[in-house]
Amino acid sequence: MTDKPVHSMSKRDLLGLVGASAGASAMYMMMNSLGQARASTFKGPVKLDGDAKGKSVLILGAGLAGLVAALELTRAGYKVQVLEYQDRLGGRSWSLRGGDSFTELGGASQSCGFASGNYINPGPWRIPYHHHGVIHYCHELGVGLEPFTQLNFNAYVHSTKAFGGKPQRYRHIQADLYGHVGELLAKAVNKNALDDMVTKEDREILLQALRGLGALDKNYRYVAGEASSDRRGWTKQPGGGLSAEPIPSDPMSLSTVLQSGLWRAIASNLSFDHQYAIFQPVGGMDMIPKAFEREVGNLVRRGSRVTAIRQDAKGVTADYLDVKTGQKLQAKADFCLCTIPLSILAQIEMNVGADMANAIKAVPYRPSVKVGLEFKRRFWEQDEQIYGGITSTDLPIAQISYPSTSYGSQGPGVLLAAYSGGAFAYEYTTLTPEERVARTVEWGAQIHPQYKEEFMNGVAVGWHRVPWTQGCFGMWSEESRATHYKNLCAIDGRIALAGEHASYIGGWQEGAVTSSLDAIGRLHQRALAI
Amino acid sequence: MTKTILTLALAATAALGAMTAATAQDAAPRTPTGPAASQAGDMDGAFILNNRFSEPDGAKLYKRVCASCHMPNGEGAKGAGFYPALAKNPNLAAGGYPMLVIMKGMNGMPPLGEMMTDKQVADVVNYVRTHFGNSYKDAVTAEEVKMMR
Numbered sequence: 104m105t106d107k108p109v110h111s112m113s114k115r116d117l118l119g120l121v122g123a124s125a126g127a128s129a130m131y132m133m134m135n136s137l138g139q140a141r142a143s144t145f146k147g148p149v150k151l152d153g154d155a156k157g158k159s160v161l162i163l164g165a166g167l168a169g170l171v172a173a174l175e176l177t178r179a180g181y182k183v184q185v186l187e188y189q190d191r192l193g194g195r196s197w198s199l200r201g202g203d204s205f206t207e208l209g210g211a212s213q214s215c216g217f218a219s220g221n222y223i224n225p226g227p228w229r230i231p232y233h234h235h236g237v238i239h240y241c242h243e244l245g246v247g248l249e250p251f252t253q254l255n256f257n258a259y260v261h262s263t264k265a266f267g268g269k270p271q272r273y274r275h276i277q278a279d280l281y282g283h284v285g286e287l288l289a290k291a292v293n294k295n296a297l298d299d300m301v302t303k304e305d306r307e308i309l310l311q312a313l314r315g316l317g318a319l320d321k322n323y324r325y326v327a328g329e330a331s332s333d334r335r336g337w338t339k340q341p342g343g344g345l346s347a348e349p350i351p352s353d354p355m356s357l358s359t360v361l362q363s364g365l366w367r368a369i370a371s372n373l374s375f376d377h378q379y380a381i382f383q384p385v386g387g388m389d390m391i392p393k394a395f396e397r398e399v400g401n402l403v404r405r406g407s408r409v410t411a412i413r414q415d416a417k418g419v420t421a422d423y424l425d426v427k428t429g430q431k432l433q434a435k436a437d438f439c440l441c442t443i444p445l446s447i448l449a450q451i452e453m454n455v456g457a458d459m460a461n462a463i464k465a466v467p468y469r470p471s472v473k474v475g476l477e478f479k480r481r482f483w484e485q486d487e488q489i490y491g492g493i494t495s496t497d498l499p500i501a502q503i504s505y506p507s508t509s510y511g512s513q514g515p516g517v518l519l520a521a522y523s524g525g526a527f528a529y530e531y532t533t534l535t536p537e538e539r540v541a542r543t544v545e546w547g548a549q550i551h552p553q554y555k556e557e558f559m560n561g562v563a564v565g566w567h568r569v570p571w572t573q574g575c576f577g578m579w580s581e582e583s584r585a586t587h588y589k590n591l592c593a594i595d596g597r598i599a600l601a602g603e604h605a606s607y608i609g610g611w612q613e614g615a616v617t618s619s620l621d622a623i624g625r626l627h628q629r630a631l632a633i
Numbered sequence: 634m635t636k637t638i639l640t641l642a643l644a645a646t647a648a649l650g651a652m653t654a655a656t657a658q659d660a661a662p663r664t665p666t667g668p669a670a671s672q673a674g675d676m677d678g679a680f681i682l683n684n685r686f687s688e689p690d691g692a693k694l695y696k697r698v699c700a701s702c703h704m705p706n707g708e709g710a711k712g713a714g715f716y717p718a719l720a721k722n723p724n725l726a727a728g729g730y731p732m733l734v735i736m737k738g739m740n741g742m743p744p745l746g747e748m749m750t751d752k753q754v755a756d757v758v759n760y761v762r763t764h765f766g767n768s769y770k771d772a773v774t775a776e777e778v779k780m781m782r
Contacts, residue, residue, distance in 0.1 A: 208702075530679040
């Protein structure tokens with residue numbers, strides 16, 4: 104490209120040329136450099152050029168970070184072996200379906216009783232459009248993606264402390280918040296209160312913007328009428344025929360909206376990580392590891408518990424136990440990519456320098472609980488016209504997520520009926536799985552009274568009881584990030600770390616993918632240099 | 634512009650600002666009514682606030698917070714890693730140690746001091762040091778916890 108007279112072309116011409124000559128990934132990189140596409144650090148398929156000369160890499164952990172590394176390092180000519188504690192691949196990229204069982208720390212076992220086709224994702228459950236690394240592998244390995252309904256204006260926002268505990272439709276709270284804020288700011292503009300901040304030229308533009316943002320009438324008021332009902336919905340919807348005349352709905356007062364606290368729920372849907380388009384794999388999140396399994400499953404030794412990792416001038420040795428037989432075994436390689444969650448790795452003997460050792464011990468793991476409940480029918484669709492999306496609440500369940508697929512199905516349906524964090528997650532986790540499910544039904548019934556009649560069965564995952572992570576994901580603070588993050592990511596001798604914990608996208612699979620690609624790129628350079 | 638309108642306008646603008654500020658980077662669930670929200674709670678004082686523990690004494694704090702990892706009888710657990718047993722654990726000989734671990738966290742264990750009062754930290758340390766086969770008589774105090782913050 105460098106020999107082309109770029110200055111004589113429009114940006115669009117240039118992009119067209121790059122797209123035609125070098126393929127989509129080159130075009131994507133070019134767009135990035137022009138500032139048009141901001142995204143994760145994924146820069147297209149990784150290129151590990153140069154001869155690896157049959158060098159070997161031992162990968163610890165077959166979650167997404169480990170699987171990405173296994174695939175790419177194999178392609179680059181490395182000999183790869185993967186050790187995995189579980190008897191399944193995927194780590195937190197996990198789905199629970201009917202017939203699956205799960206035993207948590209403490210010994211409680213659950214058997215999932217969902218009907219065929221129903222599932223929950225106890226771990227990651229959605230993929231934003233800008234998580235290019237995850238999406239790249241989904242496309243390449245044939246994992247179907249479908250829209251995840253993040254925001255449903257007809258779902259609820261709920262507080263036990265507002266409206267007598269009666270759930271409110273999201274569209275009412277958002278429309279009334281934006282409407283009143285728009286009206287107030289328009290009033291301030293019209294009373295010249297903002298003249299020292301808004302130029303004369305901008306004044307009219309601002310008023311127009313506020314009218315649009317707030318659904319204000321021609322006098323910049325947020326009142327019952329066509330404009331506001333077009334946002335919040337009507338008391339009587341417009342229809343056809345003789346009795347079709349619509350009746351506008353009445354907005355709530357500003358004070359009612361503010362005092363309810365429900366406006367807080369609007370924010371999470373505005374965040375970059377939750378904007379449309381956002382996806383889920385068709386059939387469950389574990390379709391991703393299942394796709395990797397088809398490529399590199401033969402390289403993974405399951406049921407292997409790593410007990411020590413040692414390196415010397417010649418290579419890396421991992422001691423591990425066969426979980427079923429207790430047999431002591433060893434694996435050796437020239438290099439090691441360790442993707443074991445830090446909560447576990449901090450307890451494993453490992454001869455790395457103080458910088459990496461301290462970083463490994465510096466990241467606490469977040470508490471989190473998810474509960475899936477199956478009901479005899481999709482009452483949320485049939486009775487309340489809620490098709491996908493999320494209801495948020497101050498109850499300990501925190502959220503109810505309605506399925507983003509199979510709308511209108513007449514059979515049993517599964518809700519993600521709790522996704523809890525904070526103090527509630529610790530408290531939830533202390534309950535037996537049966538109690539977690541029972542309380543989830545009680546709490547959810549405050550929002551959907553149909554719960555009591557329609558409930559069939561449930562599963563509950565408290566992430567601090569998950570035997571292979573002891574927590575949901577790593578929590579970095581500004582201080583720990585400044586002190587330890589680079590030390591965590593830097594290669595120590597022959598050992599590199601990867602996983603969501605070694606990323607700025609904590610708790611998301613994209614963090615695992617991008618950290619893995621970054622780490623194997625640097626390991627490859629080291630391998631070439633030796 | 635009247636003072637009332639200006640105040641309201643500022644409050645509304647602040648509300649929008651607060652919404653933006655509340656947008657964290659993680660995938661975490663958020664409760665719509667924030668930290669001030671409270672529930673009736675259960676018989677152990679659990680499930681009242683989401684940003685603080687509300688259990689009133691050491692036994693209930695242990696049962697409803699610590700037991701999520703260290704298990705109901707302090708027996709700990711083993712999987713890919715482990716949760717140390719607190720039962721007959723010699724590390725509890727000095728009260729300052731469990732106090733420090735609760736306040737600052739340890740490896741993957743999150744620091745919990747910010748979600749407990751000084752008295753709660755002292756209560757749960759004293760509970761653990763006098764149960765599960767531990768019988769240390771020297772109680773720690775809320776004052777000592779306060780000094781560690």
